[in-house]
Amino acid sequence: MKDIRRRLIELFKNGYCTPRIARIARELQEPSTTIHYNIKRMEIEGLTKAYKAVFDYKKIGEGFCTYVLISLSPDEYGNPERVGRELVRFPQIESIDIITGDWEMLLKVRTKDIEEYYEFVKKALSKKGIVKTKSLSSLRQLKTEFVKVD
Amino acid sequence: MKDIRRRLIELFKNGYCTPRIARIARELQEPSTTIHYNIKRMEIEGLTKAYKAVFDYKKIGEGFCTYVLISLSPDEYGNPERVGRELVRFPQIESIDIITGDWEMLLKVRTKDIEEYYEFVKKALSKKGIVKTKSLSSLRQLKTEFVKVD
DNA sequence: TTCATGATTGAATATTATTCAAGAAATATA
DNA sequence: TATATTTCTTGAATAATATTCAATCATGAA
Numbered sequence: 001m002k003d004i005r006r007r008l009i010e011l012f013k014n015g016y017c018t019p020r021i022a023r024i025a026r027e028l029q030e031p032s033t034t035i036h037y038n039i040k041r042m043e044i045e046g047l048t049k050a051y052k053a054v055f056d057y058k059k060i061g062e063g064f065c066t067y068v069l070i071s072l073s074p075d076e077y078g079n080p081e082r083v084g085r086e087l088v089r090f091p092q093i094e095s096i097d098i099i100t101g102d103w104e105m106l107l108k109v110r111t112k113d114i115e116e117y118y119e120f121v122k123k124a125l126s127k128k129g130i131v132k133t134k135s136l137s138s139l140r141q142l143k144t145e146f147v148k149v150d
Numbered sequence: 151m152k153d154i155r156r157r158l159i160e161l162f163k164n165g166y167c168t169p170r171i172a173r174i175a176r177e178l179q180e181p182s183t184t185i186h187y188n189i190k191r192m193e194i195e196g197l198t199k200a201y202k203a204v205f206d207y208k209k210i211g212e213g214f215c216t217y218v219l220i221s222l223s224p225d226e227y228g229n230p231e232r233v234g235r236e237l238v239r240f241p242q243i244e245s246i247d248i249i250t251g252d253w254e255m256l257l258k259v260r261t262k263d264i265e266e267y268y269e270f271v272k273k274a275l276s277k278k279g280i281v282k283t284k285s286l287s288s289l290r291q292l293k294t295e296f297v298k299v300d
Numbered sequence: 301t302t303c304a305t306g307a308t309t310g311a312a313t314a315t316t317a318t319t320c321a322a323g324a325a326a327t328a329t330a
Numbered sequence: 331t332a333t334a335t336t337t338c339t340t341g342a343a344t345a346a347t348a349t350t351c352a353a354t355c356a357t358g359a360a
Contacts, residue, residue, distance in 0.1 A: 004188040007178055013296045016174055017167045017201045022347055024166055028157055031309050038154040050204045050297045051167045059197045067256060084292040096292040106217060138247040142234040145295045146163045146244050147200045172316055181340055
């Protein structure tokens with residue numbers, strides 16, 4: 001058998017979907033050409049960044065979700081984006097924010113389990129500039145990416 | 151003019167998109183019927199929960215993003231899901247997690263600005279059971295919903 | 301009012317999703 | 331091991347959908 005699923009999941013994580021114009025037109029009771037026109041305008045103007053899938057992450061082997069608070073070394077305070085941009089490429093990272101408060105950065109990370117999370121931490125969070133981290137693991141998700149789950 | 155955009159944004163937040171089968175088939179060099187079959191199976195088995203859009207949230211008037219740590223009263227420790235389920239319905243909430251550590255719950259909230267956030271806090275976080283909160287505002291997002299932004 | 305720009309829409313066309321039936325591959329059962 | 335059963339793959343045909351185009355309408359500026 002071909003492992004189509006694994007490849008589909010990768011594609012769906014950040015794209016390869018598209019609006020259902022005909023269905024939207026029925027829902028909003030407007031002509032499909034009007035819907036089409038508006039969707040294209042929103043894309044051109046950059047309101048929409050991507051069309052993607054939301055998964056039952058447990059079922060795709062990414063059931064372990066952790067929020068990571070990050071403290072940067074003083075010489076990185078002026079440029080937290082540098083560290084952030086290095087992290088963007090890690091597929092386990094769902095979101096990266098530079099934040100107010102006692103910590104400089106907040107990540108949301110998805111892995112299979114705690115072992116895989118440990119591997120991620122060793123690889124990704126040993127960057128120059130990161131001096132301290134604190135992990136908050138999710139015991140249960142009720143909503144993610146605006147979608148009600150569970 | 152009809153305000154189509156506002157309505158499209160609402161629909162796109164948690165659905166009304168669909169996989170681009172033909173495009174995926176070209177990308178993966180597989181017959182489109184094989185792709186179709188696998189996508190449907192993933193939907194039936196519940197691997198995929200929704201197909202939706204990711205926005206430039208600043209451009210759709212939701213530029214202010216805040217993570218909210220929540221502490222529950224001792225009599226809610228045994229049932230944090232009760233509070234969580236009450237919060238699910240708020241459209242400003244992107245994610246809800248029950249977490250390990252000093253706090254019981256973590257929300258990700260999107261509003262237009264700090265004023266609208268304040269309105270949200272008054273309405274949503276005055277629930278019985280919530281005894282303390284701490285807001286970490288996002289100064290800059292580098293990645294959200296697995297999609298690189300900015 | 302007139303003009304320019306952007307939004308809405310129906311009709312025609314191009315592209316795509318879906319169904320169906322047949323066969324191949326994997327798995328279960330004897 | 332043989333055989334049955336289930337799941338997966340695939341091409342051909344059809345149904346549904348997206349897209350293009352040109353005309354019309356609405357809006358705001360000059």
